[in-house]
Every structure is written in structure tokens, then in C-alpha cells.
Amino acid sequence: MLYATTEQHEKLREKVRAFAEEKVKPLAFMLDQGNEFPKEIVKELGELGLMGIYFPKKYGGAGLDMISYAIAVEELSRVDAGVGVILSAHTSLGCNPIYDFGTEEQKLKYLVPMAKGEKLGAFGLTEENAGSDAGGTETVAVLQGDHYILNGNKIFITNGGEADTYIVFAVTTPGIGTRGISAFIVEKGWKGFEFGEHYDKLGIRSSETRELLFNDVRVPKENLLGKEGEGFKIAMQTLDGGRIGIASQALGIAQGAFEAALEYAKDREQFGMPIGAQQIIGFKLADMDTKVSASRLLVYKAAALKTAGERYGKEAAMAKMYASEAAIYVANEALQIHGGNGYLKGMEVERFYRDAKITTIYEGTNEIMRVVIAANLLGPISRTTKPQTKRAPGGTTGYRKKIIFKDGTPEEQVDALVAALEADGYDFTVGIPIDTPVGKAERLVSAGQGIGAKENMKLIEKVAKNVGAAISSSRPVAETLKYLPLDRYVGMSGQSFKGNLYIAAGISGAGQHLKGLKEASTIVAINNNPNAKIFKNADYGIVGDLQEILPLLAKRLDTGEKKPAPPMIKLKRKEPKQPKQIWQLYVCNGCGFEYNPGVGDMENDIVPGTKYEELPEEWTCPECGEEKTAFIEV
């Protein structure tokens, strides 16, 4: 490319721009206001051949290049950035990993209908504890016979709920970080695969964004994408390409905002002349156009490199970083030029201003873009300092056993729960007064919004009495429902529980509530939603209806009048034992140096996770210089 696009590129631009102006523009405000996904428009994009622009025709694509794809996303985003990202997420994140890593069967089964626009694609990597750091992935896939059993949640998923085909990342080998992650193709409609509510977002409101919930979803073995353990590599390579899409989206937003501002500056008169005649407005427009043009050059350069099959990761990151920051700058100045008019709903610049922000965040935050660029410049030295802080494994409440009693009847589940508590040392023949202050209580039975009507609090009181506990609640139950006084709610802003046993009934587990439970020795969760966060933060749990489980629990622990409890002895929480050594260690015959694959040898560019067999032949002992062959297995 010599700083210009081809005629063919510009013809495509005309075609997409015409479609965007005619079909998308009239609906854009309504889609934004209504938080609405444009099903019809997406269908038409398929008919126009835009849903698989750069894939070969034999896989249902249009057989064009990456710049054509960038232009399509740019032109749609110039009018509606939500529509732009639907196309970008579908193409770069949904289709591309199958094109790059799929088997021929997978390509024919999944890529072809997606590239033709008959099916929509999406990509599920992000989780609550795995944002920029995919190593925190907690979704798991366990191979059982011919299927992987998938469990976990993905958040912030573009096209979530609307898409038919999802690329989902899950841990198949725990304990080895990103090398234990694998990618799967998952279809909407499979048993146990559900969606959360559509998020209420600041911008790009015409794109659907939902949580993906996997509960024992059976994924056929043949839907493993690539090999086991290649997930991280697939995700990173996919996101490299995706950044060209997001950069194009940002470019389109900036272009749209710039054009609106230019128009307005010529039209709006103050002090007897168009405001554009004021130098300060002219200079703004000059800066805006310069940034838009610079963005475009970066975006097209990255796209051209990808088309040419050259390394483009650094350039894609530069394009995404620069174009998104330019989009925010340009949208902000465009709104400023519009003055008070630009601040009103219904004005394009108001929407561009909100839409622009996401582009510095998703598909790698701009902070991560700088990490990527720096790593490309500096090589392995940029990865030598490993962060030392480690979150307690598990949820906000630290390490928890997370045992859910699922087997048998509800009675049997309650029996199993009580047996486990007794084995931990709880004596249910003793108890404390029900009105013991929360901060001093040894045991608490706590009600959440799941408790329902106020009369159900009687149930909580009865359980508390038989457990030998005081009662408490979550914040909304005290603050909004006013079932209990404010000094009885547990949470970061309320009371902290420092005792032993906490039974959370109908509590979903908001972060601020969980922070009040960190010191609890044992947390029991009873909730009818198996995906409630409280289960990830509990030692024991029963999934079931409170109306059914609570009476059973009360009955099971009915030991008559409780004896007064002796002074509290704080029960120690069971920390997890050290995980078994999973790395095969080798020791050097020349000095006794121990090679631990979990640590690697960063000074010599051997990244952690490199097994002895994978060490290059020329690698030598970092301490004494013996050859690799002088090592013996421990």
C-alpha cells in the first residue's frame, strides 16, 4: 500500500456508506434509546456479503482483504458504532479463530454459515477474575468420555444471546496458568448454556452484551478448537486481529463526529459569522482531522500487514490504542463545538461521545496495548518481573471449600450439610440469644432478598433458634425492605461477622456483602439460583427453595431448648494444602541446580511452563554451564 486505498476499496466504501446512511442512520437513535439489537440490519449485512469479508469464498466469505474489512467496520461505525462492533465481534472474534485454528470439518460446519451471515458469532474469554489477565480463568472443562463438561461464567460478551456460535475459553489443566486453557466451539441452545440480562451500557447500546452461564454444558470432543492447552495462544492471536476491527470502529466514530462538527461549524453563526471562522474552532477542526487521518493510516497499515501474512500484532495494538484515544478526543471536541445543542439526546455527537469510550477498554485495554507494544520492542525482559501479590484463591471471602450437596432428596441434602458441620466441630445443642450483636455472634442466620415476603422472616428466626444463632441480613433487606434494623445487616458498610458459622439464606452474594464475611470460619449458602455468587464464596451449599430447605434445616436441628453457649472459640479455617508438585524436576550433574519448569529460566529466555523436554538443545545449566543432557530426573 502506498498511502492510498485502491479503487476497489473505495467502491466498497461507497456501497457500505450508502447502506449505513439509508438503513442504519434512521434507526440509530431509536436503537440507542431502546438498548435494542438490530436483527434486520444484521441480516441485510449478510445479504450484502459483509459478514465474512476477508475469508475465502470456499468458506462462504467475500474473498477480499483486511483493509476492505476495516473499511466496512469504519463506515458502519461512522453512523452507528454499535452496529460496527456487531460486525467486528462476529468477524474477528467469532469467525476468525475457526478460520485460523479449526479443522476442515469445523470450518465447513461453523465458519461457512457464519461467513455467509446466516449465523452470528461471539467470543467468550473475559470473566470476573480474568480480564486483562486470562490466567485467572475459572471456567473449567472436564473431559468425560466423548464430551467436555463445561462450567463457569463469562461476562461482557458482545453479541451474547444473539449469536449462534461461541468461541469459549476454559481451563482443561488446572494449576499451570495460561497453558492449561483450551478453546471450544459452543452452540446456543445446548442444555445448561444460558444468558444473563442484557447489560445497560453507557454506549454502543445497539450491540447486545450479556453474561454467558455454563452449567454442566456437554461440549462434544470434536468441538475442541485447536489442541488442549492452545486456548491462550488462540485467544491472543484472535485478539491481535480483533484490534484491527476495534481500531476501525474507533476510526469510524471519530470520522462521524468530525464530519458532524465540521458541518455544524460552517452552519452555526455567532458574532455575525459562522463559528468555524473563529480561529479557535478552526484549530480544533485541524487537530481533529489530523488525528483521524493518522488513525486511518495506522489502521490500514496493520490491516495491510495482516493481509500480507506478516507480523502485525504490534501495529494492530498501536492502531487500536491511537485510534481509540483519537476517537475520544475528536468526539469530545465535536461535542464542544456543538455547545449546549450537542449535550442533548438525539444529537449524533452526544451518542458518538458515549460510544467512543468503550474503544479504549475492550479487546485489550489501552494499558494492555502499551504492554503489547512494549513487549514487542523489549522482548522477554519486559516479562521478567512477575507480580508477587496473589489473591486468595477463590472468591472475595478467601479460600472456601465450595461443597454443594446435590445428591438425594432435600432431606438428605440437609442431613449431609448438618453432618459436615458437626464434623467441623459445631455443637448444635448449645446456642446464643437471637439478638446477640452481629459483631459478637458466634453464629448467624442471615436473610437476603430471596426471602421474599416479610412473614418469611419467621422462618429465619426459627432456623436461627435451632441453629443456636443470632439473625442478620443483607443490606437491601435492612435498608430497602426494612425487615431488620440497620445495625443487623452484614457487609462492608455494615457489620462484619467475626464468628464461626454464617448461614446465608437467599443471599446472592454482592461483593460488598461478601467483604463482611471474610473472617467467617464457615459459610453456608442456601439459594435457588445455582449460579449465585454466594456459592463460590461458601464452604457448603444447597441449591433449593428457601421455603423448602429452611423448614427442613430447622427440623433437623430441633434439639429443644439450647444450652447457653460457652465462650466462643474461633474455629480455624482449613487452608488448602499445598498443591501436589505437578512439574517433573531435573537436577544438574554438574552442580545440583534444580530445573523447575514452573519457574523456567527467564535469564535465558525460558518462560515458566517450559518442560525439560521442551528446552532448546543449546540450553545449558544457568549455574555451571553443563549441557542439557547432564540433567537427571528427580
Added chain:
Amino acid sequence: MHNVRKITDDLYWVGSDENRLALFENIHPLPEGVSYNAYLLLDEKTVLFDTVDWAVARQYLENVEHVLDGRDLDYLVINHMEPDHAACFEEVLLRYPKAQVYCTNKAYLLMGQFGFNLDNTKLIEVQEGDTLKTGKHEFLFIEAPMVHWPEAMVTLDVTNGFLFSADAFGSFGTLDGRLFDDEVDFEKEYLDYARRYLTNIVGKYGPHVQALLKKASGVELKMLLPLHGPVWRTNLGYIVDKYVKWSTYTPEEDGVLIIYGSMYGSSENAARSLARRLVERGVTNLKLYDVSKTHESYLIAEAFKYSHMVLVAPTYNLNLYPPMENFLQHMKLLNLQNRTIGLISNGSWAPTSGRIMREIIDEMKNMTILDEEVELVSSMSERDDEAMDALADSIKKSFEKQEKTA
């Protein structure tokens, strides 16, 4: 005056006891002394296996001269280049200038580094599998890297199953005229010496000791001739079994080693109280040591011996009591594994010792820290009773669990 022992008709012990050295490697106390063993074979060719520390060189040279009885020395085999064995090989070569030296390439390089000169026309470098025929006898050289240095080798007489085993199977303690395992009560007199020697000197290199044991397992050994301590000709299986345990970091005994640090006696009080509670529960195989008074090398040896350890230590300058920290760091360095550990920490205003002990142990391999940690505030009182009992119960319970799985 010479002082030698005859091993067979053509093989003699020509080493020496040494009882004036205070600290072995200038670290490990040596009240029991040590022997530097060397052996001389009178075949068609004469072969000297290793030399001795410079401190006993005169005795050794007299012994060699006496046994040779006018013959010249043909070969000198240097199994291990460490100066406590090789220090006087130059002197041997001055006296027997025709002798040729058999050693590994690494041993030769180390000689140069230490400033010992060997004319390379006299050098015969050997590798694993090389042999030497001396007449009736034939010797096979076997590399033994990191037992306990990288250059080490052992030499096997394939005609009779005698293994010149370098530092392996050695022990502290003078011989006092006796030489063979059947002439001493090894378990009573030498086992503690042998354990303290092996665990402190070669403890870190368990996998290398195992590799050597594996190589030797195919051979029918009749005699083990180490460079320190008694020669094994009767009960070879006994010492090999000990070596398997030590090199795989397997405890020898179910028992509790209580090691405490104590400034004013409060932590010691807790250590003794725990000992009493354990004994009351039937756990009587236990030993108690003051970490400030007992040299680390004894504690390391005991740690290798017992299955359980309880560490009792105060906080010191917002850190762990330094003698305890030294001990734990040394234990980590020596790679000890597979132990069950109880912790009693003490602190008066900002206790940190428990956390630091846990952190150090967490970096070791396959160590189980019992959940029932006791955290004392300055001194033990009634309020700690429950926690102390819980720790004693937990230790007792872990023995029962062990029995069940055994």
C-alpha cells in the same frame, strides 16, 4: 610409626584417624573425630585408592611406604578431589614419580583450580565404563556426580565386588583401631555420626545419591569401602537402606522433633508443655532441642530422622528469631521433604514469626503444616490451653492417619 589394617591378602587400609579438627568443613562440630580412609592394593601392579587430608599426611605416607615394602607405586586413583582426601596427592607423586593418576576430567580441572599440579603425562582421564586391569584384579570406573561434588566417581573391583565408594556410605567418628562394621556396634556408636555426616554434607543431592544407588543395584557388592568411617563387609543392606531413606527424604522413625527458640523462657515453656501433652497422648518418641544451643548440623540430622517437627519461635525485630530462621533456611537448602510440621509462634506487639516460618516451609517440597497453629502472645496462659491441646491432638491424629495409609 605406621598403623595399617589388612583387609584381604592383597588389600590394606592405609588411612588415619583425625581427632584434633574442631569443625568439619569449618562448620560442623566434630567431637567424635573423623577417619580419612585410603586403600592400597598389591597386585601385579600396585594401586593406591585416594589420599588423605594434609593434617594426617605423614601418617598416611608412612603407611603407604610400609605396605609397599620397597615396591614402586604404579597407579593412584582419585575418586574424589575434595581437599580432605586429595590434599596430599602431589606429595605421593613426588615420592613415587612413576605413578599414573586415574581420575575424571572434572577432577583434573578442579585440581588446577585448587592449585594442585598434575603433569598431564601422568594423567589418565577416565569416564563412566572405563576399566583398569592390574593383574588378578580388574576395576570399573563409575561416575557419581554430585555425591557430593560433580567430579566424584566410585571404583568397583569387578573380580570381587568391592566398591571404593568415595564419600558415599561414609560416617563421622574415628575408628580407634577397628575397621569393619562387624567390629563396631554401628547403630549405637556410629549411626548418629553417619546421619549427621550424610544429611549435612550430601543431603541436598538426594536424587544424585539415588542415581548412584540405582547404578549399584545391578551389582553384587561384597564390600563398601568409603573415605570416612567403618568399612562395610557384613551388613551392607543396613547402610544401603539408610541411604535410600535419607536420599528419598523418608523419615526413619515416627516421632516428634520439637525445636524451640526462646529469649526468656516463655516459648520454651510452651515447647515443654506441648511435649508433655504429646506424651500424655502416648506420643513418647520425641526430642526437644534449643535452637540457640544446639548446632544446626545436629538439628538437620534429627529433622531427617523424625517424621514430625514442631517449631516454636518468637518474633524478633519484626522478623523470625534469627537462630530459627538460620535453621529453617539451612533445612530448605538441604532439600528436606515429606515432613509434618506443627507451629507455635510467639510475639508481644507485632507477631510475625508464625507467618515467616510458614512462608519458608511453604517454599519446601511436600511439607504438611498442621492447621492447628498456636499463636502465643508473650507467654502461654490458660486461654491457650485449648489451642495447645488441639495441636497435640492433631499431631496424634496425623500418626494414626499415617498408620492407616501404611
